[in-house]
Every structure is written in structure tokens, then in C-alpha cells.
Amino acid sequence: xxxxxxxxxxxxxxxxxxxxxxxxxxxxxxxxxxxxxxxxxxxxxxxxxxxxxxxxxxxxxxxxxxxxxxxxxxxxxxxxxxxxxxxxxxxxxxxxxxxxxxxxxxxx
Amino acid sequence: xxxxxxxxxxxxxxxxxxxxxxxxxxxxxxxxxxxxxxxxxxxxxxxxxxxxxxxxxxxxxxxxxxxxxxxxxxxxxxxxxxxxxxxxxxxxxxxxxxxxxxxxxxxxxxxxxxxxxxxxxxxxxxxxxxxxxxxxxxxxxxxxxxxxxxxxxxxxxxxxxxxxxxxxxxxxxxxxxxxxxxxxxxxxxxxxxxxxxxxxxxxxxxxxxxxxxxxxxxxxxxxxxxxxxxxxxxxxxxxxxxxxxxxxxxxxxxxxxxxxxxxxxxxxxxxxxxxxxxxxxxxxxxxxxxxxxxxxxxxxxxxxxxxxxxxxxxxxxxxxxxxxxxxxxxxxxxxxxxxxxxxxxxxxxxxxxxxxxxxxxxxxxxxxxxxxxxxxxxxxxxxxxxxxxxxxxxxxxxxxxxxxxxxxxxxxxxxxxxxxxxxxxxxxxxxxxxxxxxxxxxxxxxxxxxxxxxxxxxxxxxxxxxxxx
Numbered sequence: 001x002x003x004x005x006x007x008x009x010x011x012x013x014x015x016x017x018x019x020x021x022x023x024x025x026x027x028x029x030x031x032x033x034x035x036x037x038x039x040x041x042x043x044x045x046x047x048x049x050x051x052x053x054x055x056x057x058x059x060x061x062x063x064x065x066x067x068x069x070x071x072x073x074x075x076x077x078x079x080x081x082x083x084x085x086x087x088x089x090x091x092x093x094x095x096x097x098x099x100x101x102x103x104x105x106x107x108x
Numbered sequence: 109x110x111x112x113x114x115x116x117x118x119x120x121x122x123x124x125x126x127x128x129x130x131x132x133x134x135x136x137x138x139x140x141x142x143x144x145x146x147x148x149x150x151x152x153x154x155x156x157x158x159x160x161x162x163x164x165x166x167x168x169x170x171x172x173x174x175x176x177x178x179x180x181x182x183x184x185x186x187x188x189x190x191x192x193x194x195x196x197x198x199x200x201x202x203x204x205x206x207x208x209x210x211x212x213x214x215x216x217x218x219x220x221x222x223x224x225x226x227x228x229x230x231x232x233x234x235x236x237x238x239x240x241x242x243x244x245x246x247x248x249x250x251x252x253x254x255x256x257x258x259x260x261x262x263x264x265x266x267x268x269x270x271x272x273x274x275x276x277x278x279x280x281x282x283x284x285x286x287x288x289x290x291x292x293x294x295x296x297x298x299x300x301x302x303x304x305x306x307x308x309x310x311x312x313x314x315x316x317x318x319x320x321x322x323x324x325x326x327x328x329x330x331x332x333x334x335x336x337x338x339x340x341x342x343x344x345x346x347x348x349x350x351x352x353x354x355x356x357x358x359x360x361x362x363x364x365x366x367x368x369x370x371x372x373x374x375x376x377x378x379x380x381x382x383x384x385x386x387x388x389x390x391x392x393x394x395x396x397x398x399x400x401x402x403x404x405x406x407x408x409x410x411x412x413x414x415x416x417x418x419x420x421x422x423x424x425x426x427x428x429x430x431x432x433x434x435x436x437x438x439x440x441x442x443x444x445x446x447x448x449x450x451x452x453x454x455x456x457x458x459x460x461x462x463x464x465x466x467x468x469x470x471x472x473x474x475x476x477x478x479x480x481x482x483x484x485x486x487x488x489x490x491x492x493x494x495x496x497x498x499x500x501x502x503x504x505x506x507x508x509x510x511x512x513x514x515x516x517x518x519x520x521x522x523x524x525x526x527x528x529x530x531x532x533x534x535x536x537x538x539x540x541x542x543x544x545x546x547x548x549x550x551x552x553x554x555x556x557x558x559x560x561x562x563x564x565x566x567x568x569x570x571x572x573x574x575x576x577x
Contacts (some may be wrong), residue, residue, distance in 0.1 A: 019293060020113065020287075020289055020291070024111075024112070025114065026113070026288055026289050027419060028182070028288065029287065029288075030380040030381070031381055032382045033287055033379055033380055034383055036285065036286075037177070037251065037259075037285075038284060038285055038289050039259075039261075039284065039285045040283065040284050040285075040293070041256075041283040041284075042280065042282055043275070043280075045381050049337040058376060060251075061249070061279065062226055062249075062250070063249070063282045064280070064301070068382075073478050077268065077272045077481075078479050079268050079269055079272075079481035079486065080265075080486060081263040081480050081483050081490065081549065082485045082486045082488075082490075083488035084485055085432075085483070085485060085488045085498060086486075087488075087498060087514040088432065088433070088436045088484070088485075088488075089502040091433060091436045091437065092437075092439070092440025095181055095437055096441065097439065098181060098184055098518075098521065099177050101184070102180055102181070103180060108398035
């Protein structure tokens with residue numbers, strides 16, 4: 001979610017646009033994909049002031065100018081490691097015990 | 109497909125010629141056969157040249173580490189006298205965290221030599237970060253086109269992390285929803301920018317992987333006095349298998365068995381918006397592994413330099429839960445937190461080593477970097493959020509897209525063989541279908557198909573007769 005509701009020129013932002021409407025998509029797609037538009041998101045420096053949801057032009061890292069709808073200002077990342085899955089929590093302990101028992105059997 | 113896409117696709121040949129700086133037509137022989145070795149030699153770089161390029165680029169020369177604790181774990185339940193020594197090639201030690209740096213380094217070298225201002229690659233995998241990293245070092249601009257989200261704008265944590273890393277290295281990342289039209293977007297970008305196509309499947313990219321097979325043979329000679337008896341390679345588009353096998357041969361390791369391994373995602377449609385987030389692996393899976401083995405020329409270049417079927421002595425699959433288990437075991441027993449997708453070969457190797465004598469040596473190729481998002485915990489949490497059942501049990505009960513079954517014991521990890529003859533038949537059928545209607549394969553075609561499918565001309569003739577009959 002954007003923390004700011006709009007950008008000024010020079011802000012690092014994200015813009016979204018539709019590349020292909022459903023009618024223009026490739027033949028032979030699964031039905032669930034065929035009914036969706038092909039969408040694109042790019043990030044770059046805003047060329048104008050805009051509010052989230054308004055049209056904006058951005059200059060990307062390669063210097064391309066791309067028009068789209070402003071979706072985020074200072075877009076970041078929130079992916080994490082998450083909690084340990086219970087099914088894996090004891091794997092390390094169990095395997096260490098097994099290796100130690102094997103070595104003892106082997107007289108090492 | 110709409111008019112604009114059709115127009116772009118019609119210009120495909122011309123766009124790719126300009127974006128690669130050479131014409132594949134020079135290597136075509138017949139409607140079926142082409143001069144593969146001629147294509148592979150076309151860049152004029154020797155293996156030593158490639159090694160020098162990679163040294164200068166900060167790529168390669170990665171550690172090869174013996175996994176003594178995992179070896180003993182396998183021996184603890186193998187039959188007496190069985191349980192091969194297991195080693196791993198730690199490709200995560202490359203700058204951008206995977207063996208893909210090797211591919212990228214050669215492509216970026218060629219792009220710079222030929223005066224391109226920038227490079228473009230279409231990939232949701234580690235290759236994007238590799239190209240972005242190498243482009244940053246070479247002072248080239250870089251665009252990475254990714255299939256990143258489903259129609260809800262939800263992406264797998266693993267892919268989102270790869271977007272982040274590409275951006276960290278200064279690349280422009282074009283993120284798309286699910287669909288094969290990604291290729292059209294890439295062509296439009298190549299046309300708009302005039303950049304170099306840093307395809308995963310060009311001869312430059314695959315030449316970059318040969319150093320990996322070469323290093324494995326050299327390092328194993330240093331550690332054990334001989335090349336490995338087996339190398340298990342995580343297999344998706346075919347580059348890893350092809351380059352590793354070619355490098356082993358160049359190092360004189362002709363006896364080494366090359367075993368490709370993929371995660372079994374049978375039943376999931378790779379172009380489906382809903383299936384997109386029902387898989388917990390974004391690469392190293394059968395959704396790429398099987399189609400690319402049976403028709404490599406589906407790639408973004410006219411002829412794919414990665415031709416896995418030529419080089420695989422065996423092809424096995426493992427399940428998602430088995431790879432997550434192996435990932436956890438690698439961290440806890442060997443102090444190596446890697447993967448998860450790259451640990452596909454590790455999971456397979458644990459099963460394969462069990463059935464090999466103790467004096468056999470198995471090298472696991474590859475590892476890849478891990479981090480927030482690109483981690484087995486986050487992939488499992490995401491699977492649960494997307495309605496996949498995650499439970500402990502017998503991994504044989506796993507159903508791709510519905511359940512992930514984490515083994516309760518390492519003995520439950522199994523490498524399931526894919527019938528290579530079935531893949532060969534499918535490959536020959538694809539080759540015939542892509543030739544003009546009514547075209548009769550010549551003796552040259554049969555010889556080419558036999559080599560490309562790692563079989564005999566007689567076997568190819570039999571398959572052709574059966575398909576025609």
C-alpha cells in the first residue's frame with residue numbers, strides 16, 4: 001500500500017498499464033488467463049505530479065518514458081521468511097541424532 | 109492475438125537478428141537439421157577465453173564442497189556397502205547468487221564488444237539478477253521482463269525477491285501478469301531500444317556454463333583423484349544440463365553420468381492464471397523441463413543452444429515436499445542455507461546416492477542464494493495461503509497444485525525415473541510437426557535427430573515409421 005497518495009516530479013514511483021485487452025490476447029490460452037487483460041507494472045521517476053489512480057509518465061532506469069496509472073510512490077518490498085512450517089521444525093534435530101547414532105554404530 | 113502482436117511477431121526474425129548480432133540461417137541445413145556444433149563455435153571463444161572473461165567478471169571458480177554429514181545420513185539407511193559420497197558445487201557463491209552469472213557474463217561480454225548500449229532478458233528466474241549484476245559491472249543498461257503476478261497482482265515470494273534483486277542491481281524490471289505474450293513485450297522492447305537480446309538460450313549463454321562442468325571435473329580430480337561418477341543437475345530449460353555436460357566432456361570426464369532432475373509439477377498448466385500461484389517452485393520443474401527437453405526450439409531464439417536431451421543419461425523427478433525437506437537438511441546438517449529451487453538436484457542426489465556403491469561420487473549441481481521470499485519457509489507459507497494442503501507424510505502422496513507432502517524420514521525421498529524413450533519419441537514427433545507438411549526426413553535429418561535425442565539412427569527411423577504408420 002502506498003504511504004503517500006500522490007507524487008511530484010522526480011519521485012520514484014510505480015505505474016501500471018494494460019498491454020493487451022482480453023480480446024487481443026494470444027490464441028489457445030487457458031480460459032482463466034484468456035479472460036484477463038495482460039497487465040504490466042514498471043517503476044521509474046515521475047515526470048509529473050499525480051495522485052494514485054491518475055495517469056502519469058515515468059522515466060525508467062534505462063531512460064525510457066512509459067505512461068500508465070500511478071499505483072505506488074516509493075514502492076517497496078515486504079516479503080519475509082515467515083514462520084517455520086511445523087512439518088520442518090524437527091528435521092534438523094532428528095537428522096543430527098540419526099547421523100550421530102550411525103557414527104557410533106560404525107565406531108567413529 | 110490482436111493486430112499489434114501479430115505485426116510484432118511477423119518481424120520476429122529481423123528483430124532477433126539485430127538483437128543478437130548474427131543470423132541463425134547460416135547454420136540451417138534442412139527443414140529439420142542444423143549445424144549444432146557450428147552454432148556453438150560461432151562466437152569464436154575457446155573455453156579458456158570464457159574462463160578469462162568470467163574471471164574478469166567476478167564469476168566462476170566456486171567452491172566444491174563434500175557433504176560428509178548428508179553422506180553419512182544416507183549411509184545410515186542404505187544397504188551395506190552402499191551410499192555414494194555426495195558433493196555440492198556451491199554456485200550460490202557467484203556475485204548474483206547462482207550459476208546463471210556464468211551465462212550472463214558471456215552474453216554481457218559479447219554485448220559490450222559489439223557496441224550495444226544495453227541488454228534485455230525475459231526471465232522470472234535467477235538469470236534476471238545475473239544479467240542485471242553483470243550489466244551493472246559492464247556499464248550497460250538492462251531491462252528484465254518478468255512474468256511476476258497473477259491477475260490479482262499477487263506474486264510468489266520467490267519471484268518478488270528476484271524482482272527486488274534485479275532492481276537492486278539497477279535494472280529496469282517490467283513485471284507482467286501470466287501469459288506467453290511476455291515474448292511479444294520483449295520483442296517490442298528490443299525493437300524500441302536496440303538493445304542486445306541476452307537470451308538464456310544463445311550459444312554465448314550456454315558457453316558460459318561449460319566452465320562449470322569443467323571446474324567440477326578439475327575440482328573432483330583434486331579432491332578424489334578422478335572426475336565424479338555422477339553429476340545431478342537441476343533441470344528446467346536445459347542450459348544447466350547442456351553446459352555442464354559439455355564442460356565435463358571438454359575436461360575429459362567422458363565416463364561421468366549426467367542425471368537431470370526436475371520437481372514434478374505434472375498437471376499444472378504453465379499459462380494458467382490460477383495455476384500460476386498453485387506451484388511452489390518457479391523453476392527447476394517439469395513444466396519447463398519436459399517441454400524444453402522434447403522441443404528445445406520453443407525458446408526465444410530460432411535455435412536453442414541448450415539441448416538437454418542430447419546430454420542427459422537419466423532424467424528423474426522429485427516432489428516439492430522432498431526438495432523443501434532436502435533444503436532444511438542441507439542447512440541443519442551442512443551449514444549451507446541455499447535454494448530452494450536449486451536444491452532439486454540435492455533431493456534427487458540423496459535418493460540416487462543411496463542406490464550407488466560407497467566408492468561412487470555424486471556431485472550436486474547447483475546451489476542458489478536464499479533470502480527473504482526466496483526461501484522454503486516463505487514458499488510453504490505462501491502455498492498454504494493459496495489453499496495448498498501442506499502436511500507431513502509419504503511424499504509419494506503429493507499432488508502438484510493440491511498438496512505438498514513433507515517426508516517424515518529421509519528414506520522416503522525417491523528419485524522417479526522419466527522414461528527417456530518416451531521423451532525421444534515426443535521430440536521426434538515435434539521435429540516432424542515443425543517441418544513443412546509432407547516433408548520426408550533425409551538421412552542427414554535422421555542422423556541429426558539421433559544425436560539430438562541421444563539415441564541411434566535406427567531408433568529414430570523406428571520412431572518415424574511408427575509415427576507415420
